[in-house]
Amino acid sequence: MNLSAIREAEDLGHGIHCIDTLQDRPGLACCYLIEHQGEAALIECGTSPGVPGLLATIESLGLRREQIRYLIPTHVHLDHAGGAGLLMRELPQARLVVHPRGARHLIDPSKLIAGATAVYGDEVVRAMYGEILPIESSRVIEADDGARVALGDRELLFVDTPGHARHHFSVWDAQSRGFFTGDTFGLSYRVFDGPAGAFLLPTTTPVQFEPDAWEQTLDRYLSFDPQRMYLTHYGCVENVVQLAAELRQGLRDYQRLARGLGGGAAAGDARHRALKAALLEHSLEALREKHAPASEAFARDWLAMDMDLNAQGLEVWLDKAG
Numbered sequence: 001m002n003l004s005a006i007r008e009a010e011d012l013g014h015g016i017h018c019i020d021t022l023q024d025r026p027g028l029a030c031c032y033l034i035e036h037q038g039e040a041a042l043i044e045c046g047t048s049p050g051v052p053g054l055l056a057t058i059e060s061l062g063l064r065r066e067q068i069r070y071l072i073p074t075h076v077h078l079d080h081a082g083g084a085g086l087l088m089r090e091l092p093q094a095r096l097v098v099h100p101r102g103a104r105h106l107i108d109p110s111k112l113i114a115g116a117t118a119v120y121g122d123e124v125v126r127a128m129y130g131e132i133l134p135i136e137s138s139r140v141i142e143a144d145d146g147a148r149v150a151l152g153d154r155e156l157l158f159v160d161t162p163g164h165a166r167h168h169f170s171v172w173d174a175q176s177r178g179f180f181t182g183d184t185f186g187l188s189y190r191v192f193d194g195p196a197g198a199f200l201l202p203t204t205t206p207v208q209f210e211p212d213a214w215e216q217t218l219d220r221y222l223s224f225d226p227q228r229m230y231l232t233h234y235g236c237v238e239n240v241v242q243l244a245a246e247l248r249q250g251l252r253d254y255q256r257l258a259r260g261l262g263g264g265a266a267a268g269d270a271r272h273r274a275l276k277a278a279l280l281e282h283s284l285e286a287l288r289e290k291h292a293p294a295s296e297a298f299a300r301d302w303l304a305m306d307m308d309l310n311a312q313g314l315e316v317w318l319d320k321a322g
Contacts, residue, residue: 007057009033012236014176015154019057021046021083023128024305027191029079029233032180033058034173037152041070042094043171043180044232047082048130054083055090068094070141070149072156074182075168076102077205078116078129080232085109085133096135097149097158100142102167107137119206119312143169161221163214164203170221178228178236184217186247187233187306192299194292198237201283202250203306204313211251211317218244253282258314267319276311283307 009017017033020026023046031044031054040063046054055065068091073081076098084106088096098106105112109132116125141149145160157172164183171180179185183203192199202214221229221244228238237243257278261271283303284296292299 007053009057009061010235012176012230014173014178016173016176016178016230017061018230018235019054021050022053023047023050023079027189027234030235031232032230033061033063034151034154034156035061035063035067036154036175038067039069039151040067041072041149041151041156042068042087043072043074043230044080044182045071045073045083045087047079047128048086048132049083051083051086051090054087065091066093069151070095070097070156072097072171072180073102073106074170074180074184074232075099075165076105076112077165077183078112078125078132080182081106081112082129082132085135086131088135088139089133095139095141097141097143097147099160099167099169100144103140103142105167106135107140108134115207119309145169159220161217162208163210163217164205165208166210167208172224172226176228177224177226178230179221179224179226180230181221182232184214185221185229185231185237185243186250188231188235188237188243189233189302190235191302192287192290192292192294194290196290197239198243199283199287199290199292200237200243200247200250201286201306202247202254202310203233204254204310204317206309206313207316209313209317211255214251215248218248250282250286254279254310254314257282258318262318267315272311272315275314276307279310279314280304280307 023029034041143158147158158169161170161184186200188198188200
């Protein structure tokens with residue numbers, strides 16, 4: 001796949017475009033361009049190999065690089081922030097806005113690289129994420145809970161949203177009445193949309209899955225009465241109250257499945273394989289209930305990486321809990 005090609009930018013209204021970051025395959029991960037009164041923000045960064053195509057797409061929409069005021073990864077996992085350093089080099093007027101717990105890792109990404117290498121291996125990290133560049137600290141804004149930035153007279157509000165990661169915020173846009181949720185409203189791939197609506201599942205990627213904090217985050221989301229959620233994986237979903245209830249149930253189901261396999265002495269490859277299989281069957285059953293237009297073979301292939309990472313994260317959580 002030629003990542004330097006201009007990509008289709010889906011117009012979601014409200015001055016927002018969804019742009020596929022083309023990680024592994026189309027429809028897996030995206031970023032959002034918000035434009036208002038001649039200024040723009042990019043929420044999520046994708047990975048370094050996708051940066052040339054991302055910049056070309058932005059320019060194809062009639063925006064100059066100098067108009068991008070803010071680059072905003074919701075958290076510092078590399079599928080969201082791996083391309084931040086390269087993008088900042090190419091966006092001369094941009095400031096990076098990041099959670100206070102994540103800022104140091106984008107200023108000096110050595111620990112991020114080491115952590116990803118521990119999960120995926122060195123060869124995969126190089127292939128998936130490319131060059132991960134540091135960012136000058138003077139260009140970094142640490143956004144505490146309640147912080148705001150402006151695009152003309154349009155404000156973006158930063159809300160601390162732990163559960164998936166402690167270095168995670170979400171971005172509230174009152175104009176669209178939507179949250180840019182990163183991973184804390186789960187995963188919902190458009191390839192599974194069916195007559196019963198969107199299919200949503202948790203993402204418990206290592207190493208900071210905290211279910212109690214996540215349930216509080218869902219409560220906080222709903223307190224804003226949002227009309228839509230902009231997911232990094234993938235796209236805009238509505239029917240927020242129902243999807244929040246399904247995600248909450250999914251989080252509880254995940255904990256039940258993990259506890260059923262045990263921690264401590266039960267840990268090891270056998271536990272991982274069993275948990276991954278249980279999580280996948282949980283998703284397949286949900287897809288059947290949703291009458292999703294995808295075969296079981298397709299779903300197994302599409303969800304394989306997510307199930308592997310979710311199992312790893314749940315195992316870390318189990319072992320921490322003792």
